Amino acid sequence: MRTFFSRLPLALLGAFIGAIIQLFWLSNHGWDEAALRLPAGVLGGGLIFWLFGELIARLVRRSGGDFWAGVARFWPFVARVSFWRGVAAGWLVLLIGFGVGLYVYGTRSWPYPIVQQFEAWFRGEGFTTLEDKLANDLDIVPARHLVTVDLKAPGDRIYHSLEGLPIRSRRLPPKYYLSPDAPKAYRVIFGTFDFDDKRYGAVLLGPDGKVAHIWKPSQEDVPWEHRDDSNVFPHGFDVGHDGSIYAAYDNGTSLTKYDYCGNILWRLKGGFHHSVTLGDDGTLWVWGPTADDPNRKDCLVQVDDATGKILKAIPLQAIVDANQDIDIFGIRQLDEHSRSTWVVDGGGQWHPNDIDPLPKSLAHLYPGFKAGDLLVSLRSVDLVFVMDPDTLKVKWWRQGQTRRQHDPDWNNRGVITVYDNNMHRDFSTIIEIDPKTYKGRVLLDGRKYNFYSHIQGKHQFLPDGGILVTSPQQGRVFEVDKNGKVVFEFLNTYDDKNRFLNVSEAKILPLNYFKELPKCK
Numbered sequence: 456m457r458t459f460f461s462r463l464p465l466a467l468l469g470a471f472i473g474a475i476i477q478l479f480w481l482s483n484h485g486w487d488e489a490a491l492r493l494p495a496g497v498l499g500g501g502l503i504f505w506l507f508g509e510l511i512a513r514l515v516r517r518s519g520g521d522f523w524a525g526v527a528r529f530w531p532f533v534a535r536v537s538f539w540r541g542v543a544a545g546w547l548v549l550l551i552g553f554g555v556g557l558y559v560y561g562t563r564s565w566p567y568p569i570v571q572q573f574e575a576w577f578r579g580e581g582f583t584t585l586e587d588k589l590a591n592d593l594d595i596v597p598a599r600h601l602v603t604v605d606l607k608a609p610g611d612r613i614y615h616s617l618e619g620l621p622i623r624s625r626r627l628p629p630k631y632y633l634s635p636d637a638p639k640a641y642r643v644i645f646g647t648f649d650f651d652d653k654r655y656g657a658v659l660l661g662p663d664g665k666v667a668h669i670w671k672p673s674q675e676d677v678p679w680e681h682r683d684d685s686n687v688f689p690h691g692f693d694v695g696h697d698g699s700i701y702a703a704y705d706n707g708t709s710l711t712k713y714d715y716c717g718n719i720l721w722r723l724k725g726g727f728h729h730s731v732t733l734g735d736d737g738t739l740w741v742w743g744p745t746a747d748d749p750n751r752k753d754c755l756v757q758v759d760d761a762t763g764k765i766l767k768a769i770p771l772q773a774i775v776d777a778n779q780d781i782d783i784f785g786i787r788q789l790d791e792h793s794r795s796t797w798v799v800d801g802g803g804q805w806h807p808n809d810i811d812p813l814p815k816s817l818a819h820l821y822p823g824f825k826a827g828d829l830l831v832s833l834r835s836v837d838l839v840f841v842m843d844p845d846t847l848k849v850k851w852w853r854q855g856q857t858r859r860q861h862d863p864d865w866n867n868r869g870v871i872t873v874y875d876n877n878m879h880r881d882f883s884t885i886i887e888i889d890p891k892t893y894k895g896r897v898l899l900d901g902r903k904y905n906f907y908s909h910i911q912g913k914h915q916f917l918p919d920g921g922i923l924v925t926s927p928q929q930g931r932v933f934e935v936d937k938n939g940k941v942v943f944e945f946l947n948t949y950d951d952k953n954r955f956l957n958v959s960e961a962k963i964l965p966l967n968y969f970k971e972l973p974k975c976k
Contacts, residue, residue: 467501591685592685596625597685600649615630616628620658621669627948629948630946636942637943638921639662641659641661641667644660644961645958647689647957654685677722679724687704689702689704690705690730691727691730696969696970698970701731703728704728705729707726708725711723712763715973721762721763727756737759738758741758745768756768769844771784783852787805787836803835805836811865813827813865828844832863836854837855853871857877857886858878859876864915872887883906883926885924898916898922904941910928919936921937
Protein backbone atom coordinates (compact mmCIF):
# COMPACT_ATOMS: atom_id res chain seq x y z
CA MET A 456 0.00 0.00 0.00
CA ARG A 457 2.89 2.34 0.83
CA THR A 458 4.37 1.66 -2.60
CA PHE A 459 1.02 2.49 -4.25
CA PHE A 460 0.58 5.80 -2.42
CA SER A 461 4.15 6.87 -3.15
CA ARG A 462 3.58 6.49 -6.88
CA LEU A 463 0.03 7.89 -6.99
CA PRO A 464 0.87 11.67 -7.04
CA LEU A 465 3.06 11.34 -10.14
CA ALA A 466 0.48 9.11 -11.87
CA LEU A 467 -2.28 11.62 -11.08
CA LEU A 468 -0.19 14.45 -12.53
CA GLY A 469 0.38 12.41 -15.69
CA ALA A 470 -3.33 11.59 -15.94
CA PHE A 471 -4.20 15.28 -15.64
CA ILE A 472 -1.71 16.32 -18.32
CA GLY A 473 -2.87 13.47 -20.57
CA ALA A 474 -6.48 14.64 -20.25
CA ILE A 475 -5.50 18.26 -21.05
CA ILE A 476 -3.60 17.15 -24.19
CA GLN A 477 -6.61 15.17 -25.40
CA LEU A 478 -8.96 18.09 -24.72
CA PHE A 479 -6.77 20.34 -26.88
CA TRP A 480 -6.80 17.70 -29.65
CA LEU A 481 -10.58 17.32 -29.47
CA SER A 482 -11.13 21.09 -29.55
CA ASN A 483 -9.24 21.22 -32.86
CA HIS A 484 -10.53 18.03 -34.49
CA GLY A 485 -14.06 17.62 -33.16
CA TRP A 486 -15.57 15.71 -30.23
CA ASP A 487 -16.64 12.50 -31.97
CA GLU A 488 -13.80 10.50 -30.36
CA ALA A 489 -14.10 12.01 -26.86
CA ALA A 490 -15.38 8.80 -25.25
CA LEU A 491 -12.27 6.98 -26.45
CA ARG A 492 -9.60 9.68 -26.27
CA LEU A 493 -10.24 11.09 -22.79
CA PRO A 494 -9.93 7.74 -20.95
CA ALA A 495 -6.94 6.87 -23.14
CA GLY A 496 -5.32 10.20 -22.27
CA VAL A 497 -5.89 9.72 -18.54
CA LEU A 498 -4.62 6.14 -18.48
CA GLY A 499 -1.78 6.75 -20.92
CA GLY A 500 -0.59 9.90 -19.15
CA GLY A 501 -0.67 8.22 -15.74
CA LEU A 502 1.20 5.17 -17.04
CA ILE A 503 3.85 7.24 -18.84
CA PHE A 504 4.56 9.41 -15.78
CA TRP A 505 4.68 6.34 -13.51
CA LEU A 506 7.18 4.57 -15.81
CA PHE A 507 9.18 7.78 -16.14
CA GLY A 508 9.25 7.99 -12.33
CA GLU A 509 10.54 4.41 -12.11
CA LEU A 510 13.35 5.33 -14.52
CA ILE A 511 14.31 8.38 -12.44
CA ALA A 512 14.06 6.33 -9.20
CA ARG A 513 16.49 3.78 -10.64
CA LEU A 514 18.98 6.52 -11.52
CA VAL A 515 18.61 8.21 -8.11
CA ARG A 516 18.98 4.88 -6.31
CA ARG A 517 22.45 4.46 -7.81
CA SER A 518 23.56 7.61 -5.99
CA GLY A 519 22.02 6.45 -2.73
CA GLY A 520 18.82 8.49 -2.85
CA ASP A 521 15.14 7.48 -2.64
CA PHE A 522 13.08 9.25 -5.31
CA TRP A 523 9.73 7.74 -4.29
CA ALA A 524 10.19 8.76 -0.68
CA GLY A 525 10.45 12.37 -1.85
CA VAL A 526 7.30 12.00 -3.97
CA ALA A 527 5.44 10.50 -1.00
CA ARG A 528 5.94 13.74 0.94
CA PHE A 529 3.13 15.08 -1.23
CA TRP A 530 0.53 13.53 1.09
CA PRO A 531 1.52 15.37 4.30
CA PHE A 532 1.55 18.55 2.26
CA VAL A 533 -2.03 17.86 1.12
CA ALA A 534 -3.09 17.37 4.74
CA ARG A 535 -2.20 20.97 5.64
CA VAL A 536 -5.04 23.44 6.21
CA SER A 537 -3.18 26.08 4.20
CA PHE A 538 -3.24 23.80 1.14
CA TRP A 539 -7.02 23.48 1.20
CA ARG A 540 -7.39 27.20 1.80
CA GLY A 541 -5.42 27.74 -1.38
CA VAL A 542 -7.58 25.20 -3.22
CA ALA A 543 -10.74 26.95 -1.98
CA ALA A 544 -9.41 30.36 -3.03
CA GLY A 545 -8.49 29.02 -6.45
CA TRP A 546 -11.92 27.43 -6.85
CA LEU A 547 -13.60 30.72 -5.88
CA VAL A 548 -11.52 32.59 -8.46
CA LEU A 549 -12.56 30.06 -11.12
CA LEU A 550 -16.24 30.44 -10.25
CA ILE A 551 -16.03 34.23 -10.37
CA GLY A 552 -14.14 34.07 -13.66
CA PHE A 553 -16.77 31.71 -15.11
CA GLY A 554 -19.56 34.05 -14.03
CA VAL A 555 -17.79 37.09 -15.51
CA GLY A 556 -17.22 35.13 -18.71
CA LEU A 557 -20.91 34.29 -19.01
CA TYR A 558 -21.78 37.96 -18.51
CA VAL A 559 -19.23 39.16 -21.08
CA TYR A 560 -20.42 36.64 -23.70
CA GLY A 561 -24.07 37.30 -22.97
CA THR A 562 -23.86 41.11 -23.11
CA ARG A 563 -21.01 41.38 -25.65
CA SER A 564 -19.40 43.92 -23.30
CA TRP A 565 -15.67 44.62 -22.91
CA PRO A 566 -13.38 42.67 -23.17
CA TYR A 567 -15.53 40.59 -25.56
CA PRO A 568 -13.96 42.12 -28.72
CA ILE A 569 -10.49 41.14 -27.51
CA VAL A 570 -11.63 37.64 -26.53
CA GLN A 571 -13.34 37.27 -29.90
CA GLN A 572 -10.16 38.19 -31.77
CA PHE A 573 -8.11 35.71 -29.76
CA GLU A 574 -10.76 33.03 -30.22
CA ALA A 575 -10.84 33.66 -33.99
CA TRP A 576 -7.06 33.33 -34.16
CA PHE A 577 -7.01 30.21 -32.00
CA ARG A 578 -9.83 28.44 -33.84
CA GLY A 579 -8.61 29.48 -37.27
CA GLU A 580 -10.46 28.36 -40.39
CA GLY A 581 -11.11 24.67 -40.32
CA PHE A 582 -9.56 22.12 -38.01
CA THR A 583 -5.93 23.20 -37.83
CA THR A 584 -3.67 22.52 -34.90
CA LEU A 585 -2.08 25.22 -32.77
CA GLU A 586 1.27 24.18 -34.21
CA ASP A 587 -0.03 24.76 -37.75
CA LYS A 588 -1.45 28.15 -36.79
CA LEU A 589 1.88 29.30 -35.39
CA ALA A 590 3.80 27.96 -38.40
CA ASN A 591 1.39 29.76 -40.71
CA ASP A 592 1.32 33.08 -38.88
CA LEU A 593 5.12 33.14 -38.55
CA ASP A 594 5.31 32.39 -42.31
CA ILE A 595 7.28 29.21 -41.79
CA VAL A 596 4.76 27.07 -43.71
CA PRO A 597 1.52 28.29 -45.41
CA ALA A 598 -0.35 25.80 -43.25
CA ARG A 599 -3.81 27.37 -43.50
CA HIS A 600 -3.74 27.00 -47.26
CA LEU A 601 -2.40 23.46 -47.43
CA VAL A 602 -4.47 20.34 -48.02
CA THR A 603 -3.22 16.80 -47.60
CA VAL A 604 -4.61 14.27 -50.04
CA ASP A 605 -3.43 11.10 -51.75
CA LEU A 606 -3.63 11.86 -55.47
CA LYS A 607 -2.25 9.09 -57.64
CA ALA A 608 -2.05 10.10 -61.27
CA PRO A 609 -2.90 7.44 -63.87
CA GLY A 610 0.11 5.94 -65.56
CA ASP A 611 -0.97 6.96 -69.05
CA ARG A 612 -0.57 10.69 -68.36
CA ILE A 613 2.70 12.59 -68.55
CA TYR A 614 2.86 15.53 -66.14
CA HIS A 615 5.18 18.50 -66.55
CA SER A 616 6.43 21.00 -63.99
CA LEU A 617 4.93 24.43 -64.57
CA GLU A 618 7.95 26.65 -65.11
CA GLY A 619 8.08 30.43 -65.03
CA LEU A 620 6.37 31.02 -61.69
CA PRO A 621 8.24 33.19 -59.11
CA ILE A 622 7.52 30.76 -56.27
CA ARG A 623 9.35 30.39 -52.97
CA SER A 624 12.00 27.72 -52.60
CA ARG A 625 10.06 25.95 -49.85
CA ARG A 626 7.50 24.61 -52.33
CA LEU A 627 7.69 22.43 -55.43
CA PRO A 628 6.44 23.82 -58.75
CA PRO A 629 2.89 22.88 -59.77
CA LYS A 630 2.40 20.04 -62.24
CA TYR A 631 0.13 19.91 -65.25
CA TYR A 632 -1.07 17.47 -67.87
CA LEU A 633 -2.27 18.68 -71.26
CA SER A 634 -3.64 16.22 -73.79
CA PRO A 635 -3.26 16.88 -77.53
CA ASP A 636 -7.06 16.57 -77.62
CA ALA A 637 -7.58 19.45 -75.17
CA PRO A 638 -9.36 22.52 -76.61
CA LYS A 639 -7.03 25.28 -77.76
CA ALA A 640 -7.86 27.95 -75.22
CA TYR A 641 -6.60 30.03 -72.32
CA ARG A 642 -6.94 28.61 -68.82
CA VAL A 643 -6.75 30.89 -65.79
CA ILE A 644 -6.26 29.53 -62.26
CA PHE A 645 -6.86 31.56 -59.10
CA GLY A 646 -5.60 30.40 -55.73
CA THR A 647 -2.64 30.07 -53.38
CA PHE A 648 0.73 29.95 -55.14
CA ASP A 649 3.17 31.03 -52.41
CA PHE A 650 4.98 33.50 -54.65
CA ASP A 651 8.18 35.21 -53.53
CA ASP A 652 6.32 38.39 -52.57
CA LYS A 653 2.62 37.39 -52.40
CA ARG A 654 0.72 34.35 -51.19
CA TYR A 655 -2.03 34.43 -53.84
CA GLY A 656 -2.21 34.82 -57.55
CA ALA A 657 -4.08 34.28 -60.78
CA VAL A 658 -2.07 32.46 -63.43
CA LEU A 659 -3.01 32.58 -67.11
CA LEU A 660 -1.94 29.54 -69.11
CA GLY A 661 -1.67 29.70 -72.88
CA PRO A 662 -3.03 27.00 -75.20
CA ASP A 663 0.33 25.24 -74.88
CA GLY A 664 -0.06 24.99 -71.09
CA LYS A 665 2.74 27.44 -70.37
CA VAL A 666 2.52 30.58 -68.23
CA ALA A 667 1.30 33.54 -70.27
CA HIS A 668 0.61 36.07 -67.50
CA ILE A 669 0.45 36.43 -63.72
CA TRP A 670 -1.66 38.69 -61.51
CA LYS A 671 -0.81 39.06 -57.81
CA PRO A 672 -3.82 40.37 -55.87
CA SER A 673 -3.56 41.13 -52.17
CA GLN A 674 -5.60 42.86 -49.50
CA GLU A 675 -2.69 43.72 -47.22
CA ASP A 676 -2.36 47.21 -48.69
CA VAL A 677 -5.88 48.35 -47.74
CA PRO A 678 -5.99 51.49 -45.52
CA TRP A 679 -8.43 49.97 -43.02
CA GLU A 680 -8.27 47.21 -40.42
CA HIS A 681 -7.77 43.83 -42.04
CA ARG A 682 -6.25 40.39 -41.71
CA ASP A 683 -2.95 39.49 -43.32
CA ASP A 684 -3.11 37.44 -46.52
CA SER A 685 -1.91 34.46 -44.51
CA ASN A 686 -5.22 34.43 -42.65
CA VAL A 687 -7.77 34.95 -45.43
CA PHE A 688 -8.76 32.70 -48.31
CA PRO A 689 -8.95 33.80 -51.96
CA HIS A 690 -12.57 33.06 -52.86
CA GLY A 691 -14.32 35.18 -55.46
CA PHE A 692 -12.80 35.82 -58.88
CA ASP A 693 -13.58 36.84 -62.42
CA VAL A 694 -11.65 38.17 -65.40
CA GLY A 695 -12.75 40.81 -67.92
CA HIS A 696 -12.23 41.07 -71.66
CA ASP A 697 -9.67 43.85 -71.12
CA GLY A 698 -7.50 41.59 -68.94
CA SER A 699 -8.70 43.10 -65.66
CA ILE A 700 -9.46 40.80 -62.73
CA TYR A 701 -11.73 40.98 -59.68
CA ALA A 702 -10.66 39.42 -56.38
CA ALA A 703 -12.43 38.84 -53.05
CA TYR A 704 -11.58 36.77 -49.98
CA ASP A 705 -13.35 34.71 -47.35
CA ASN A 706 -12.66 36.50 -44.04
CA GLY A 707 -11.31 39.44 -46.01
CA THR A 708 -12.35 43.09 -46.04
CA SER A 709 -12.17 44.11 -49.70
CA LEU A 710 -13.30 43.63 -53.27
CA THR A 711 -10.73 44.90 -55.75
CA LYS A 712 -10.53 45.37 -59.50
CA TYR A 713 -7.03 45.25 -61.00
CA ASP A 714 -6.03 46.05 -64.56
CA TYR A 715 -4.00 43.63 -66.67
CA CYS A 716 -0.76 45.02 -65.26
CA GLY A 717 -1.84 44.70 -61.62
CA ASN A 718 -2.75 48.33 -60.95
CA ILE A 719 -5.78 48.95 -58.72
CA LEU A 720 -8.69 50.44 -60.67
CA TRP A 721 -11.11 50.53 -57.73
CA ARG A 722 -11.54 48.92 -54.34
CA LEU A 723 -14.55 48.47 -52.04
CA LYS A 724 -14.42 48.02 -48.29
CA GLY A 725 -16.37 45.12 -46.83
CA GLY A 726 -16.61 41.39 -46.35
CA PHE A 727 -17.13 40.33 -49.97
CA HIS A 728 -16.82 36.59 -50.40
CA HIS A 729 -17.30 33.31 -52.26
CA SER A 730 -18.05 34.41 -55.82
CA VAL A 731 -17.75 37.32 -58.22
CA THR A 732 -19.75 37.12 -61.44
CA LEU A 733 -19.33 39.65 -64.24
CA GLY A 734 -22.59 40.14 -66.15
CA ASP A 735 -23.20 41.28 -69.71
CA ASP A 736 -24.79 44.57 -68.60
CA GLY A 737 -21.66 46.27 -67.28
CA THR A 738 -22.22 45.18 -63.68
CA LEU A 739 -21.04 42.37 -61.44
CA TRP A 740 -22.76 40.46 -58.64
CA VAL A 741 -21.06 39.40 -55.43
CA TRP A 742 -21.98 38.40 -51.88
CA GLY A 743 -21.15 41.14 -49.40
CA PRO A 744 -22.32 44.18 -47.40
CA THR A 745 -24.55 47.17 -47.96
CA ALA A 746 -23.00 50.49 -48.90
CA ASP A 747 -23.48 51.89 -45.39
CA ASP A 748 -22.62 48.75 -43.38
CA PRO A 749 -19.34 47.10 -44.50
CA ASN A 750 -19.61 44.44 -41.78
CA ARG A 751 -22.58 42.67 -43.34
CA LYS A 752 -21.98 39.62 -45.52
CA ASP A 753 -25.51 38.46 -46.32
CA CYS A 754 -26.43 40.75 -49.23
CA LEU A 755 -26.62 40.18 -52.95
CA VAL A 756 -24.57 43.15 -54.13
CA GLN A 757 -24.60 44.62 -57.64
CA VAL A 758 -21.55 46.74 -58.48
CA ASP A 759 -20.93 49.03 -61.44
CA ASP A 760 -17.94 47.58 -63.28
CA ALA A 761 -16.61 50.92 -64.50
CA THR A 762 -16.71 52.87 -61.24
CA GLY A 763 -16.91 50.28 -58.45
CA LYS A 764 -20.05 51.96 -57.10
CA ILE A 765 -22.58 49.75 -55.30
CA LEU A 766 -25.82 49.99 -57.29
CA LYS A 767 -27.95 47.61 -55.26
CA ALA A 768 -27.63 45.54 -52.08
CA ILE A 769 -30.38 43.02 -51.32
CA PRO A 770 -30.31 41.48 -47.82
CA LEU A 771 -31.32 37.84 -47.76
CA GLN A 772 -33.91 38.63 -45.11
CA ALA A 773 -35.64 40.94 -47.60
CA ILE A 774 -36.00 37.97 -49.97
CA VAL A 775 -37.43 35.88 -47.14
CA ASP A 776 -39.93 38.63 -46.33
CA ALA A 777 -40.95 38.96 -49.99
CA ASN A 778 -41.72 35.24 -50.28
CA GLN A 779 -43.92 34.46 -47.30
CA ASP A 780 -45.97 32.03 -49.40
CA ILE A 781 -43.05 29.58 -49.56
CA ASP A 782 -40.87 28.50 -46.63
CA ILE A 783 -37.65 27.32 -48.22
CA PHE A 784 -35.31 29.51 -46.19
CA GLY A 785 -36.24 28.70 -42.60
CA ILE A 786 -35.52 25.01 -42.14
CA ARG A 787 -32.43 25.67 -39.99
CA GLN A 788 -34.44 26.92 -37.03
CA LEU A 789 -35.16 25.73 -33.51
CA ASP A 790 -38.84 26.08 -32.69
CA GLU A 791 -40.06 27.31 -29.32
CA HIS A 792 -43.58 28.08 -28.11
CA SER A 793 -43.53 31.76 -29.10
CA ARG A 794 -40.72 32.01 -31.66
CA SER A 795 -38.16 30.23 -33.83
CA THR A 796 -34.43 30.95 -33.58
CA TRP A 797 -31.77 30.42 -36.21
CA VAL A 798 -29.18 27.66 -35.97
CA VAL A 799 -25.99 29.47 -36.94
CA ASP A 800 -23.37 26.82 -36.14
CA GLY A 801 -21.88 24.85 -39.03
CA GLY A 802 -21.70 27.64 -41.58
CA GLY A 803 -24.61 29.90 -40.62
CA GLN A 804 -28.32 29.62 -41.25
CA TRP A 805 -27.89 30.08 -45.03
CA HIS A 806 -24.19 30.22 -46.01
CA PRO A 807 -24.71 32.01 -49.36
CA ASN A 808 -22.04 31.14 -51.90
CA ASP A 809 -23.02 32.04 -55.47
CA ILE A 810 -24.97 34.52 -57.61
CA ASP A 811 -25.20 34.08 -61.38
CA PRO A 812 -27.20 36.57 -63.53
CA LEU A 813 -28.92 35.08 -66.60
CA PRO A 814 -27.11 36.42 -69.71
CA LYS A 815 -29.18 37.94 -72.52
CA SER A 816 -27.64 35.47 -74.96
CA LEU A 817 -29.06 32.50 -73.02
CA ALA A 818 -32.39 33.92 -71.86
CA HIS A 819 -34.34 32.38 -74.77
CA LEU A 820 -33.32 28.90 -73.54
CA TYR A 821 -35.07 29.39 -70.17
CA PRO A 822 -38.84 29.91 -70.52
CA GLY A 823 -40.33 31.70 -67.54
CA PHE A 824 -37.13 33.54 -66.75
CA LYS A 825 -35.75 36.80 -68.14
CA ALA A 826 -32.29 38.21 -68.70
CA GLY A 827 -30.87 39.47 -65.41
CA ASP A 828 -32.71 36.99 -63.20
CA LEU A 829 -30.38 35.68 -60.50
CA LEU A 830 -29.46 32.03 -59.92
CA VAL A 831 -28.57 31.76 -56.22
CA SER A 832 -27.02 29.06 -54.01
CA LEU A 833 -27.46 28.73 -50.24
CA ARG A 834 -25.24 25.96 -48.93
CA SER A 835 -26.61 25.38 -45.43
CA VAL A 836 -30.15 24.62 -46.63
CA ASP A 837 -29.16 22.66 -49.79
CA LEU A 838 -31.06 25.25 -51.82
CA VAL A 839 -30.72 26.55 -55.38
CA PHE A 840 -33.25 29.12 -56.56
CA VAL A 841 -33.97 31.75 -59.24
CA MET A 842 -35.24 35.20 -58.29
CA ASP A 843 -36.16 38.51 -59.88
CA PRO A 844 -33.72 41.15 -58.49
CA ASP A 845 -36.34 43.89 -58.89
CA THR A 846 -39.40 42.29 -57.25
CA LEU A 847 -37.38 39.85 -55.07
CA LYS A 848 -39.90 37.13 -55.95
CA VAL A 849 -38.57 33.58 -56.17
CA LYS A 850 -39.51 32.10 -59.56
CA TRP A 851 -38.08 28.60 -59.17
CA TRP A 852 -36.28 26.53 -56.57
CA ARG A 853 -34.86 23.10 -55.95
CA GLN A 854 -33.99 21.91 -52.46
CA GLY A 855 -32.39 18.67 -51.30
CA GLN A 856 -31.19 17.46 -54.68
CA THR A 857 -27.66 18.45 -53.68
CA ARG A 858 -25.71 18.37 -50.42
CA ARG A 859 -23.83 21.57 -49.42
CA GLN A 860 -23.52 22.60 -53.06
CA HIS A 861 -21.70 25.49 -54.77
CA ASP A 862 -21.73 27.27 -58.11
CA PRO A 863 -25.03 26.68 -59.96
CA ASP A 864 -24.66 27.91 -63.55
CA TRP A 865 -26.72 28.70 -66.62
CA ASN A 866 -25.47 27.15 -69.89
CA ASN A 867 -26.18 26.73 -73.59
CA ARG A 868 -28.36 23.63 -73.08
CA GLY A 869 -31.14 25.32 -71.12
CA VAL A 870 -30.46 23.38 -67.91
CA ILE A 871 -28.84 24.35 -64.60
CA THR A 872 -25.56 22.66 -63.72
CA VAL A 873 -24.48 22.49 -60.07
CA TYR A 874 -21.28 21.63 -58.21
CA ASP A 875 -22.58 19.12 -55.65
CA ASN A 876 -19.97 18.87 -52.88
CA ASN A 877 -21.83 15.89 -51.40
CA MET A 878 -20.26 16.67 -48.04
CA HIS A 879 -19.13 13.75 -45.83
CA ARG A 880 -19.86 11.18 -48.53
CA ASP A 881 -16.31 10.96 -49.89
CA PHE A 882 -17.00 12.01 -53.48
CA SER A 883 -18.38 15.08 -55.22
CA THR A 884 -20.36 15.34 -58.46
CA ILE A 885 -21.40 17.77 -61.15
CA ILE A 886 -25.11 17.46 -61.80
CA GLU A 887 -27.67 19.08 -64.07
CA ILE A 888 -31.27 20.00 -63.22
CA ASP A 889 -33.90 20.73 -65.86
CA PRO A 890 -35.81 23.76 -64.52
CA LYS A 891 -38.87 22.78 -66.58
CA THR A 892 -39.22 19.20 -65.30
CA TYR A 893 -37.16 19.37 -62.06
CA LYS A 894 -35.44 16.17 -63.15
CA GLY A 895 -31.73 15.83 -62.55
CA ARG A 896 -28.86 13.61 -63.58
CA VAL A 897 -25.18 13.26 -62.81
CA LEU A 898 -22.88 14.65 -65.48
CA LEU A 899 -19.60 13.85 -63.71
CA ASP A 900 -19.29 11.22 -60.99
CA GLY A 901 -16.41 12.00 -58.64
CA ARG A 902 -15.78 8.32 -57.89
CA LYS A 903 -14.48 7.87 -61.42
CA TYR A 904 -12.01 10.76 -61.11
CA ASN A 905 -11.01 10.57 -57.42
CA PHE A 906 -12.77 13.93 -57.06
CA TYR A 907 -13.93 15.18 -53.66
CA SER A 908 -14.01 18.65 -52.16
CA HIS A 909 -16.23 18.78 -49.09
CA ILE A 910 -16.21 22.60 -49.12
CA GLN A 911 -15.72 25.29 -51.78
CA GLY A 912 -15.55 24.46 -55.47
CA LYS A 913 -16.30 25.76 -58.98
CA HIS A 914 -17.09 24.27 -62.36
CA GLN A 915 -17.58 25.44 -65.93
CA PHE A 916 -19.75 23.67 -68.47
CA LEU A 917 -18.07 24.14 -71.84
CA PRO A 918 -19.84 24.79 -75.18
CA ASP A 919 -18.56 21.49 -76.61
CA GLY A 920 -19.98 19.46 -73.72
CA GLY A 921 -16.77 19.27 -71.70
CA ILE A 922 -16.53 20.25 -68.02
CA LEU A 923 -13.81 22.13 -66.13
CA VAL A 924 -13.73 21.28 -62.41
CA THR A 925 -11.94 23.08 -59.57
CA SER A 926 -11.41 20.89 -56.49
CA PRO A 927 -10.04 23.28 -53.83
CA GLN A 928 -9.63 20.67 -51.09
CA GLN A 929 -7.40 18.67 -53.41
CA GLY A 930 -5.41 21.64 -54.77
CA ARG A 931 -6.50 20.46 -58.18
CA VAL A 932 -8.14 21.48 -61.46
CA PHE A 933 -9.15 18.99 -64.12
CA GLU A 934 -11.01 19.11 -67.40
CA VAL A 935 -12.93 16.34 -69.15
CA ASP A 936 -14.22 16.29 -72.72
CA LYS A 937 -17.78 15.39 -73.70
CA ASN A 938 -16.86 11.69 -73.52
CA GLY A 939 -15.54 11.96 -69.97
CA LYS A 940 -11.85 11.72 -70.91
CA VAL A 941 -9.45 13.88 -68.86
CA VAL A 942 -7.71 16.27 -71.26
CA PHE A 943 -6.16 18.71 -68.77
CA GLU A 944 -5.14 18.55 -65.12
CA PHE A 945 -3.37 20.97 -62.81
CA LEU A 946 -1.93 19.87 -59.44
CA ASN A 947 -0.79 22.66 -57.12
CA THR A 948 1.94 20.54 -55.54
CA TYR A 949 3.61 21.86 -52.40
CA ASP A 950 5.97 19.02 -51.43
CA ASP A 951 6.48 15.27 -51.80
CA LYS A 952 4.39 14.52 -48.66
CA ASN A 953 1.02 14.63 -50.46
CA ARG A 954 0.50 18.28 -49.54
CA PHE A 955 -1.06 20.67 -52.04
CA LEU A 956 -1.86 24.38 -51.98
CA ASN A 957 -5.53 25.35 -52.14
CA VAL A 958 -6.89 26.33 -55.57
CA SER A 959 -9.99 28.53 -55.54
CA GLU A 960 -11.26 28.76 -59.11
CA ALA A 961 -10.35 28.06 -62.72
CA LYS A 962 -11.84 29.27 -65.99
CA ILE A 963 -11.43 28.40 -69.66
CA LEU A 964 -11.37 31.41 -71.99
CA PRO A 965 -11.54 31.25 -75.80
CA LEU A 966 -8.50 32.52 -77.67
CA ASN A 967 -10.45 35.59 -78.84
CA TYR A 968 -11.65 36.44 -75.30
CA PHE A 969 -9.24 39.31 -74.67
CA LYS A 970 -9.29 42.64 -76.43
CA GLU A 971 -5.98 44.31 -77.19
CA LEU A 972 -3.97 43.94 -74.00
CA PRO A 973 -1.56 46.59 -72.71
CA LYS A 974 2.15 45.99 -72.37
CA CYS A 975 3.21 45.96 -68.73
CA LYS A 976 6.49 47.25 -67.37
